[in-house]
Amino acid sequence: MKKVAIVGAGALGSVYAGLMADAGHEVHAVTLWSDHVEAMRRAGLRVSGFSGDRTVAVHASTGTDGIGVCDLVVIATKAYDVEAAAKATLPLLGPETVVQTIQNGLGSAERVAPVVGADRLAVGVVGGFGAALAAPGHVHHQGMEMVRFGAYAGLPAERLDASAEVWRSAGFTVALFTDLDRMVWEKLLVNVAFSATCALSGRTIGEVLTDAHLWPVASGCAAEAAAVAAARGIDLRVGDPVEHVRRIGSAIAGARPSLLLDHLAGRRSEIEVINGSIPREAAKVGAPAPVNATVTALVLAAEESFTG
Incomplete structure (x- = not known):
């Protein structure tokens, strides 16, 4: 059994917390959403969907004090909260603690590393x-397609693998x-294809895939990102x-990306580090990303009306 803290127990974080607790680990779920904390304290955390349906006990709190x-x-x-979250993790860190930062888009690891130490940091992506x-x-989830990690800088391979083993023990394929x-x-x-198109249209991923107007926009976003990656010499191994x-x-056709969920709740999204990152990276290699x-400009214009 390992002692694990999930700092940012929103939708995805709650899936991680629930499945790790179900595997027997001591899990601390940290979120600023007090209603979520109270519900987890009162009745446990329910995780339903692709992995089954269970309710498990977790240690829930709105901060890291006392963990x-x-x-x-x-x-x-969220990507825009990573620096504050990294600072909040400092009391949780011992000599052997591994920190994994998992955000959408680009740039989060570079902001976390100076706070927690590059030699203890792993970068993760899930999809x-x-x-x-x-x-x-x-929390309900539609699938569990990918969980990937890599050492940011200096994290020994054996410690990276030990941290990954926590996930494997909870049923994740890593x-x-x-x-x-x-x-x-x-x-x-994948993020750039569906994040803005779903948010702007209010549609699910599957609806974007089958819409004659939206799919060309979504696929165009992905094609631009792939072209920028190629220009940067990044070896993508995904085929077309x-x-x-x-x-x-198609595997999660009924899902609504986090950017759409943010807009439905009137919250600021992560558009700047997802679709917004592509024109910035494209400019570095002299490539277009119109x-x-x-879509980034349209999302930002929509968010100007938000009060949250």
Whole structure:
């Protein structure tokens, strides 16, 4: 049994917490959503969907005070909250603690490493979950397609594998990577395809896939990202990038990406590090990215009306 803290127990973080607790680990779920904390304390955390349906006991809190040193700390917050979350993890870190940061888009690891130490940091990407909080204390997910990790800088291979074993013991299929650019960009292809298109249209992933107006936009976003990756010399191994996105999306057709869920709740999204990252990276290699630039601008314009 390992002691694990999930800092950022939103939809995906709650799936991690629930399945790890179900495997017998001591899990601390940290989220600022007090109703979620209260529900988990009162009745446990229910995880339903692809992995089955169970309710498990977790240690839920709105902060990290009193948790103590952990074997594994997973930072699963939104990208714009990673620095604050990383600082909150400092009381949880001992000499052997591994920190895994799992966010959408680009740039989070570079912000976490100076806080927690690059030599204890693993970068993670996950995909194909289609997770959403059905109610306080209840998370539902559509699948469990990928969980991938790689050492950021200096994390010994044996400690990376030991941290991955926590996930494996909870039923996750984990792949370890040495090429972090490849790992991150293969996931980014899927994110850029569906994040903005679903948010702007209010449609599920499956509805975007079958819509004659939306799919060209989604596939155009992915094709631009693949072209930028190629220009940067990143060795994507997904075959045809548009068919890769179609395959991943088809497996979770009923899912609503986190960016759509943010818009439905009137919350700021992670558009800047997802679709918004493609024009920035494209400019570095002299490549165009007009589709991603356009959908990013439309999402940001929509968010100007949000009060949260």
